[in-house]
Amino acid sequence: MSHDQNFKNLILDYPRQAIEFAAASEAARLGEDVRILPLREEQLKERLGERFRELDVPLLLEWPDGRRQALLFVFEEETEPGRFSIHRLGHYCLDLAELYHTERVVPVVIFLHPGQFRETLSLGSDTRVYLQFSYLAWPLFGLKARDYFDSPNLVARLNLPNMQYAPEEKVDVYAQAVRGLRTLEPDRERQIKYLDFVDIYANLNEDERQRYQQDYAEEIKTMSAFADRFIEQGMQQGMQQGEAAILMRLFTRKFGSDSAETYRPRIESAEPEQLEAWSERILTAETPETLFH
Structure with a gap:
């Protein structure tokens, strides 16, 4: 899954928290009664043409009393700042404003990696500026994790x-x-879904995974109990594909993505009884070899 899709899912699943984190100054004025609605992709694609990107996430905010005009939050993700186009974002925001009859638009751009990116756009002459455009930059790489x-x-x-x-x-x-x-x-399902998100971006190596298991043994017991319940639920559903998918997630979490891809064909072709046996051993197995043998 691409970085863009990861962040699109995150914003769609947690829109209010995304706004509160990325645009705190704006979020402080929203209030609890505001409704947050993702805009329909079919309409955007039809009306915006080539300027529409499926991985952009525009959110429409509405107040039930109708006293305040709709507010658009436009989230865009750029892994590499060098690829970012402020002109494209400006076009996109103007098109959305016209489409939804609002001049209240908050553009937010997520940057994962360091680099140069243009933050303002001014169109005009030597005597006058006719169009001024800026956005909220969300450079995750610059925030201190410990904070x-x-x-x-x-x-x-x-x-x-x-x-x-x-x-x-x-x-x-x-x-x-x-x-x-x-x-x-x-x-529980979102916990599994976003364990993948954390694993992808943390990208622990084997030594780091072992240190995590040693230093956070008590928390792993809690996660293991949750995993047991999730596995049991999958088994009750009797779906081999679901069982294999769950085991793959747990395998990747414990042994890393490279090792998981090596063993993927074996896991995905296994019978339900074999998957159940492996699932019972995954939490205590020290290596992939001890899991399968």
């Missing part, structure tokens, strides 16, 4: 691995992201 270790905002906690930290802090950063997911998200 958000105890944040109650789930979007912030999940993004700890994308922030700034010393190499020796990596395992602690990963652990705080997982702890945030476990304590702030009660839904």
